[in-house]
Amino acid sequence: MKHRLQFTGKKLIRMALLLLGVSIVTFLLMCASPLDPLQTNVGQAALGTMSPEQIAKLEAYWGVDTPPLTRYLGWLSDVLKGDFGTSLLYRQPVISVIGQRLVSSFWLLLSAWVISGVLGLAMGVIAGAFRGRWPDRLIRGYCFLISSTPSFWLAILLLLIFAVWLGWLPIGLSVPAGMDAAAVTAADRLRHAILPALTLSITGVANIALHTREKMIDVLESDYVLFARARGESEISIILRHGLRNVALPALTLQFASVSEIIGGSVLVEQVFSYPGLGQAAVTAGLGSDLPLLLGITVVTAAIVFAGNLIADLLYGVIDPKIRKGASRG
Amino acid sequence: MEPILQIEHLSVYFTQYEHGPRSSAFQKRQLAAVKDLSLEITPGQIVAVVGASGSGKSLLAHSILGILPYNSHMEGKIRYNGETLTEKKARKLRGKEIFLIPQGVTYLDPLMKVGAQLRKGKKDPETKRRCRSALERYGLGADVEELYPFELSGGMARRVLIASAVTEKPRLIIADEPTPGLDARSAKRILSHFRELADEGAGILFITHDLELALSIADEVAVFYAGETIEKAKAEDFGKPENLRHPYTRALWYAMPEHGFRAVGGLQPYAGDDRKGCPYAGQCTACREDCRTEGQIPLVEYRGGEVRCLHPDEMR
Amino acid sequence: MKNMTQTETNQRRRTVFFLIVAVMILAAVTAAGILTEGCAVETDFSRRNLSPSLQHLFGTDWMGRDMLARTLSGLSLSIRIGILTAAVSAAAALLLGTASVVLGRKADAVISWCIDLVMGIPHILLVMLISLACGRGFTGVVAGVALSHWPSLARVIRGELIQLRQAPYILVAERMGVSKLQNVRRHMLPHLLPQFLTGLILLFPHAILHESSVTFLGFGLSSEQPAIGVILSESMQYLTTGKWWLALFPGLALVLVVALFALLGERVRRLLDPSSAHE
Numbered sequence: 001m002k003h004r005l006q007f008t009g010k011k012l013i014r015m016a017l018l019l020l021g022v023s024i025v026t027f028l029l030m031c032a033s034p035l036d037p038l039q040t041n042v043g044q045a046a047l048g049t050m051s052p053e054q055i056a057k058l059e060a061y062w063g064v065d066t067p068p069l070t071r072y073l074g075w076l077s078d079v080l081k082g083d084f085g086t087s088l089l090y091r092q093p094v095i096s097v098i099g100q101r102l103v104s105s106f107w108l109l110l111s112a113w114v115i116s117g118v119l120g121l122a123m124g125v126i127a128g129a130f131r132g133r134w135p136d137r138l139i140r141g142y143c144f145l146i147s148s149t150p151s152f153w154l155a156i157l158l159l160l161i162f163a164v165w166l167g168w169l170p171i172g173l174s175v176p177a178g179m180d181a182a183a184v185t186a187a188d189r190l191r192h193a194i195l196p197a198l199t200l201s202i203t204g205v206a207n208i209a210l211h212t213r214e215k216m217i218d219v220l221e222s223d224y225v226l227f228a229r230a231r232g233e234s235e236i237s238i239i240l241r242h243g244l245r246n247v248a249l250p251a252l253t254l255q256f257a258s259v260s261e262i263i264g265g266s267v268l269v270e271q272v273f274s275y276p277g278l279g280q281a282a283v284t285a286g287l288g289s290d291l292p293l294l295l296g297i298t299v300v301t302a303a304i305v306f307a308g309n310l311i312a313d314l315l316y317g318v319i320d321p322k323i324r325k326g327a328s329r330g
Numbered sequence: 331m332e333p334i335l336q337i338e339h340l341s342v343y344f345t346q347y348e349h350g351p352r353s354s355a356f357q358k359r360q361l362a363a364v365k366d367l368s369l370e371i372t373p374g375q376i377v378a379v380v381g382a383s384g385s386g387k388s389l390l391a392h393s394i395l396g397i398l399p400y401n402s403h404m405e406g407k408i409r410y411n412g413e414t415l416t417e418k419k420a421r422k423l424r425g426k427e428i429f430l431i432p433q434g435v436t437y438l439d440p441l442m443k444v445g446a447q448l449r450k451g452k453k454d455p456e457t458k459r460r461c462r463s464a465l466e467r468y469g470l471g472a473d474v475e476e477l478y479p480f481e482l483s484g485g486m487a488r489r490v491l492i493a494s495a496v497t498e499k500p501r502l503i504i505a506d507e508p509t510p511g512l513d514a515r516s517a518k519r520i521l522s523h524f525r526e527l528a529d530e531g532a533g534i535l536f537i538t539h540d541l542e543l544a545l546s547i548a549d550e551v552a553v554f555y556a557g558e559t560i561e562k563a564k565a566e567d568f569g570k571p572e573n574l575r576h577p578y579t580r581a582l583w584y585a586m587p588e589h590g591f592r593a594v595g596g597l598q599p600y601a602g603d604d605r606k607g608c609p610y611a612g613q614c615t616a617c618r619e620d621c622r623t624e625g626q627i628p629l630v631e632y633r634g635g636e637v638r639c640l641h642p643d644e645m646r
Numbered sequence: 647m648k649n650m651t652q653t654e655t656n657q658r659r660r661t662v663f664f665l666i667v668a669v670m671i672l673a674a675v676t677a678a679g680i681l682t683e684g685c686a687v688e689t690d691f692s693r694r695n696l697s698p699s700l701q702h703l704f705g706t707d708w709m710g711r712d713m714l715a716r717t718l719s720g721l722s723l724s725i726r727i728g729i730l731t732a733a734v735s736a737a738a739a740l741l742l743g744t745a746s747v748v749l750g751r752k753a754d755a756v757i758s759w760c761i762d763l764v765m766g767i768p769h770i771l772l773v774m775l776i777s778l779a780c781g782r783g784f785t786g787v788v789a790g791v792a793l794s795h796w797p798s799l800a801r802v803i804r805g806e807l808i809q810l811r812q813a814p815y816i817l818v819a820e821r822m823g824v825s826k827l828q829n830v831r832r833h834m835l836p837h838l839l840p841q842f843l844t845g846l847i848l849l850f851p852h853a854i855l856h857e858s859s860v861t862f863l864g865f866g867l868s869s870e871q872p873a874i875g876v877i878l879s880e881s882m883q884y885l886t887t888g889k890w891w892l893a894l895f896p897g898l899a900l901v902l903v904v905a906l907f908a909l910l911g912e913r914v915r916r917l918l919d920p921s922s923a924h925e
Contacts, residue, residue: 014762017759018759018762018763018766021759021763022763022766022767025763025767026767026775028779029775029776029778029779030775030778030779032779032780033778033779033780033781034781144905144908145901145905147851147908148851148855148901148904148905148908149901149904150855150858150859150862150897150900150901150904151859152859152862152878153878153893153897153900153901156878156881156882156885156893156897157893157894157897159885160885160890160893160894164885164886164888164890165890221399222436223432223433223436223437224436224437224438224439224440226392226397226432226437227430227432227437227438228439228447228450229395229397229424230392230395230397230424230425230429230430230432231424231425231429231430231450231494232421232422232423232424232425232426232450233425233450233451237450237451241442241451242439242442245439245441245442246439246440246441249441260765260766260767260768260769261768261769263768263771264768264769264770264771265770267768267770267771267774267863268770268859268862268863271862271863272882282771282774283774283863283864286774286775286778286863286865287863287864287865289778294775294778297771298767298771298775301767301768301771302766302767305766305767305768306766309766320441321441321478321480322440322478322480325478325481
């Protein structure tokens, strides 16, 4: 137990350091940018409605007169107090913008993450079980094709088919235009989330399916599957009882470690479907030089990714009986 | 007594695929791992197959059980209880009448508890009871059912594997190198369990690389060399080297610790290599011209046993 | 035995043939794209919004520009940027991967940390950030893609080198007083070549996909350039009016080019490292 806590502690410290690194790198990149946020946003309503203190703070972080280190430290000390600054475009505290967007993205990301994980696992298991035969070839071909396809183009294609051509689903916008946000029903939200979630799920399966296939092939060639066969277990029972059991853990770990890809995909997909999530906010912030928001989004995203990696690391300890029992004993 | 297992002229081939850039360019190549093997086991009898590691002995076990890997196939005939043992029939019999006892703990699913594995997914009280009593027979308590394979000691793992065969009433047991890495005393203790099972009426095929161990328990011994059975002898024949029929068997005899520990010279040819004549021609002191040129050398009856040799009389 | 080597050489020959054909196709597309660059931006309002026909295989857009020419130019741009960025990324990966093994523990820790850091930011976001730092446009997208794609290959190279370092012949050479760097250069890098080459080629598809993605989002090539990302981003406004060809063909062409690169990488891997080809 002590060992496990130590392990987790070390990982947490490393994660905090990495997050610090991410914020520094992002900050430096933004400082290096020739696009001056104050210049870009001068005269915009944003600056007009800000209090003089807020503008002073903004200048302190992003103005050219202060040295970068001082600026960064200022930003960091505010962040540690829970203040990520104020978004220039949305005229709201960055933290509340991120909060709203994250909630809206969360269900999209989660459903795509779960669907792609389950589907990918199933495809990998099937491909591995049918190794070399047509289901395997079909699945491998699909994975190859999908990993060569830009996700935003796939999103456009789905939009063309289901929204424009068939007219089954709405074209864009999470909230129907002209409707009061409060009047939007859950069903409406769902309808608008179907296509983005579908796109992300379709693209997300390739990686996990291919990895699971490899692992499944290893399992089916293992001694213990041979013995199970020798003891009269049926092929189906072998795949479900031994195959799935041994393939699930690596697949779950991989899925947790690949949070980054699905978030990256959501940036593009949300843009195509004008889905008001975190990804779209990142693009808007980037195009509008809303540096406080962009910085905030990057740090929050990285935190989610690192958390995913951490869970992947810890999962082995929780699920694998070898580590679980070994740790509880000594 | 009617034999429980008859193997007639069994050969097992690997199909090796040479890989091409296009799947249509796969090139087949056949390698024989077991060549022209014949043997018989009657209930209550233990027959040992002795051969060096890597000589394809495991494939013999797999072909009887009908679980050859997808890239291999067999020729020849296997009869079980007088009837041809087809793959379909093997599928019905394995785990019911025919059992495999494998080498070690890697043959247990690392993520599944021992009890669950022995029960093969069934949960009815009858299965549970039988699993319980099988384990008990080998001194394994109820707590063992709740253990994962990695928690078993080496000896426990082996007893679990043997117990897996007595959850039903075994009629044929194939033990594939069941005691690797054990010292002679522990190995013999494990083997005594096989004797018990044979006395209860099962036929046992005992596959090993250890001649000494085989002799301590088997009634008959078939010696493998480069995929071929080169001699079949009674266990008593190993009392004196003069009773043995093949020069390789004699070399094995002299290699046993109590007979001088003299190393067996030469390298065994790989079973798959294309070659003519006797596989032992390179090492044999009595080798003649025709030993190298003859095609497949037949297994002939000789002095109460069988030998695959053109000139067994030369061996004096 | 003889038969085997015969088929082996045959297969090798076929793979090489495929490689040559694939490279020629890609080169032809690149060249055609450069040649059609003029056509790609040529507007002609008398032929606006034509659906695909024999004259204009891919149709025309709302400014009467020929979509085939625009697609070809876009692919050509993508391929050139892909090669440039993949080369830079692979060189960085080789340098950092080697450095982390040669320069000792501290350097290794720092580089591994950097790899984790870069991998922690979603790719597309990182490319966006770097592109912003460089003021977007061509420089932005090239810098963005080149500086964000090295970590995975660097990790592979590092792992491979660590394994190689344990090889007996390397240990012997070290014992005999061959310097570390010399050892790496003489004995280890040649072994690394297959991995490196495949890694390099397999970087292309990623690089191309990310270039077009970032351009699509508006952080890459400027909208005057006929890049695939620009074409697809513009097509968005015309989708609802049924101008499907504006999006379908350019995207499909991009998929084909990316897939061709991916196949190329796969084949080179099999050619250089037959042990990975047990399928």
